[in-house]
Amino acid sequence: MEILNDSSRAIILEKGAYLYHLTLNGKPVLLEGKERQTRGGMALLIPYANRVKGGKYVWKGKEYSLPLNSEGNAIHGLVMDKVWDVKRVRENEVELSLVLNSEGYPTILQIVVEYKINSHSFLVNLGITNIGKSDAPLTVGFHPYFIVKGEWSLMPNKARKCISQDKIPTGEMQDDEIINKQYDDCFYLPEENITLSSSYSTIRIRKKNLDYIQLYTVQGAVAVEPMSGAPDAYHNGLGLKVISPNETVSYEVEFTLLR
Numbered sequence: 001m002e003i004l005n006d007s008s009r010a011i012i013l014e015k016g017a018y019l020y021h022l023t024l025n026g027k028p029v030l031l032e033g034k035e036r037q038t039r040g041g042m043a044l045l046i047p048y049a050n051r052v053k054g055g056k057y058v059w060k061g062k063e064y065s066l067p068l069n070s071e072g073n074a075i076h077g078l079v080m081d082k083v084w085d086v087k088r089v090r091e092n093e094v095e096l097s098l099v100l101n102s103e104g105y106p107t108i109l110q111i112v113v114e115y116k117i118n119s120h121s122f123l124v125n126l127g128i129t130n131i132g133k134s135d136a137p138l139t140v141g142f143h144p145y146f147i148v149k150g151e152w153s154l155m156p157n158k159a160r161k162c163i164s165q166d167k168i169p170t171g172e173m174q175d176d177e178i179i180n181k182q183y184d185d186c187f188y189l190p191e192e193n194i195t196l197s198s199s200y201s202t203i204r205i206r207k208k209n210l211d212y213i214q215l216y217t218v219q220g221a222v223a224v225e226p227m228s229g230a231p232d233a234y235h236n237g238l239g240l241k242v243i244s245p246n247e248t249v250s251y252e253v254e255f256t257l258l259r
Contacts, residue, residue: 005092006119016080017044017096017113019144024257025120029203031145031221037080040221042144044113045077046128047105049141050186050214050231053168057234059106059137066104073168076143078102079111092117099131107132107245121256129248138241139229141214142253145221148198151180152222154215155195160188162212162230162238171236183215183222186230188238195258196224202259208252212239226253 001012011021011033019042020033033041048066055066055074066074084096093116100109110129115122130136161176162169162185169186178187190211196203210226217223228251229239243249 001086001089001094003090003092003094003115003117005117008117008119008122010115010117010122012094012096012115014083014086014096016082017084017098018042018080019115022122022144022255024117024122024255027201027257029147029201029255029257031147031218038076038143039218040145042142043076043080044126045141045143045225045227046079046111047100047109047136047138047140048074048077048234049139049212049225049227049229051075051168052234053232057137059234060134062106064104064106071167074104077141078105084113087112105136107134107136107243109136109243120258121254123254124252126251127248128243128250130243130245133245135242135244137234138243138249139227139233139239140210140251141225141227142210143223143225144255145218145223146196146203147200147220148196148222149200149220150198152196152198153180154178154222154224155197156189156191159213162186162188164231168232169230169236169238171238178215182217184217186212186214186227188230189213194224196222197259201257204254204256204258206252206254206256209249210251210253 037043
């Protein structure tokens with residue numbers, strides 16, 4: 001599906017509610033989408049953001065198992081391979097929904113995402129309702145790959161870095177400065193607005209109820225991933241939300257092209 005506003009354009013796929021392409025004011029701002037959703041565009045990470053150590057966790061005395069990656073961990077949630085229902089399509093916005101009912105998860109979630117494009121910005125509203133009978137652990141994440149050229153900077157650049165072992169946060173944190181280098185790291189950065197700049201563009205990332213970010217660098221792009229909790233929050237508890245039956249939680253991100 002394509003949504004438009006002046007010289008801005010987004011393409012969203014029904015599989016994974018995946019943001020495949022994003023151009024703002026005539027400038028592509030994300031790496032083009034890939035068949036593997038976490039290598040370009042923007043994937044949605046629900047009901048866990050990034051890794052769960054060993055792909056197993058215990059909830060209310062019961063052990064649950066999740067699909068594993070090549071490193072032996074669960075990663076990137078359970079919704080990327082699901083085909084979402086399209087609820088509404090207008091020229092500049094689209095709404096999709098999914099009922100997530102998985103053996104690896106203690107309850108059933110009703111998930112609704114709305115994408116809206118403006119001349120210089122792209123807005124995402126995500127709502128999740130527990131329609132099951134038991135409470136459950138929850139973290140969510142957004143996985144956008146922003147195009148950069150040359151050196152890049154992130155502001156604010158002071159944050160609490162999650163100390164990790166084998167890419168799994170231990171639960172401890174330390175003060176750190178985010179600089180132009182390679183990353184695959186989690187940071188506690190509760191500020192609502194952060195800015196990513198390079199010679200290519202300046203993008204403001206506004207986030208709501210998303211106090212963590214994962215930084216992941218590749219050639220020509222930086223994934224700045226707003227998350228409600230840290231990787232492996234099911235074990236370390238960093239940002240973990242317990243969602244009760246009939247409870248609804250909401251999250252919001254907006255990308256604005258400043259230059």
